[in-house]
Structures are given as C-alpha cells and as structure tokens.
Amino acid sequence: MAIVNVSDQTFAQEVESGTVxxxxxxxxCGPCKMIAPVLEQIDSEVGEKLKIAKLNVDENxxxxxxxxxxxxxxxxxxxDGQMVDKVIGFQPKEALMATLGKHL
Structure with a gap:
C-alpha cells in the first residue's frame, strides 16, 4: 500500500477504518525528512496491515x-478513527515497529 497524503478535508475519511x-x-522540518525513509520501509513491510498517511501541518x-x-x-x-498511540520526534525503525506492533 502506498503512503497517502491527507488534508483537513480528507483526514476523517482516511482514518475512519482500520489501523492508520x-x-x-x-x-x-529536518527530523521529518529523516523519518520519511523509515516510514517507507515500514510501509513495504506491513503495508497490508497498516495505512500510512502524511499530513502537512503548515497546509492543514x-x-x-x-x-x-x-x-x-x-x-x-x-x-477505526480513534487515536490509540502517539510518538513525538524522530524514532528509529525498531522503536516505531515496537509501538506499531501493539496495534497490528
């Protein structure tokens, strides 16, 4: 599954079902650029169980x-539309996978 871009208008529709x-x-944002390839790796590994969405805070x-x-x-x-976990700042892939593993 490809990483999708979401906006204020499409956010609810994109996160209403499944794990996102x-x-x-x-x-x-420098750390945002550093985490982008990590998210792409995660998407290639667990993309069938997890949707990854990006929201540009300046535009939304x-x-x-x-x-x-x-x-x-x-x-x-x-x-299913409810926030269940949050991570702030750059995280290595292993740490992100550990967080995601609780929800997949």
Whole structure:
C-alpha cells in the first residue's frame, strides 16, 4: 500500500477504518525528512496491515490543532478513527515497529 497524503478535508475519511499511522510533518522540518525513509520501509513491510498517511501541518492547521500537535514529527496511531498511540520526534525503525506492533 502506498503512503497517502491527507488534508483537513480528507483526514476523517482516511482514518475512519482500520489501523492508520498519521505522520504530522512539514517540508522545512529536518527530523521529518529523516523519518520519511523509515516510514517507507515500514510501509513495504506491513503495508497490508497498516495505512500510512502524511499530513502537512503548515497546509492543514485545523487537523493538527484538533490533535494538539505542538512538535513535529508527531506520529499518531489511529484504530477505526480513534487515536490509540502517539510518538513525538524522530524514532528509529525498531522503536516505531515496537509501538506499531501493539496495534497490528
């Protein structure tokens, strides 16, 4: 499954079912750029069980505000539309997989 870009308008529709990891990011954020290839690796390994979505906080302030995103990258795990876990800042793949493993 490919990583999808979401917006304030499409967020609810994209996270309403299944397990979704949402990456709240911005193009100017160094750690966000570092985590992008990690997310691509995770997608290639568990993409059939997990949808990965990216939300640009600069372009979508409504959704990032609703979830209280203060630092980026912030990664939130949603299960059937409900936020069940959150990771703030860059994490190595092993740490992210450990967090995701609790929800897959």
């Amino acid at each position: 990891l949402v990456d709240f990011w911005a193009p100017w 302030p409504e959704t990032s505000g609703r979830f209280g995103v203060m630092s980026i990258p912030t990664l939130m795990v949603f299960k």
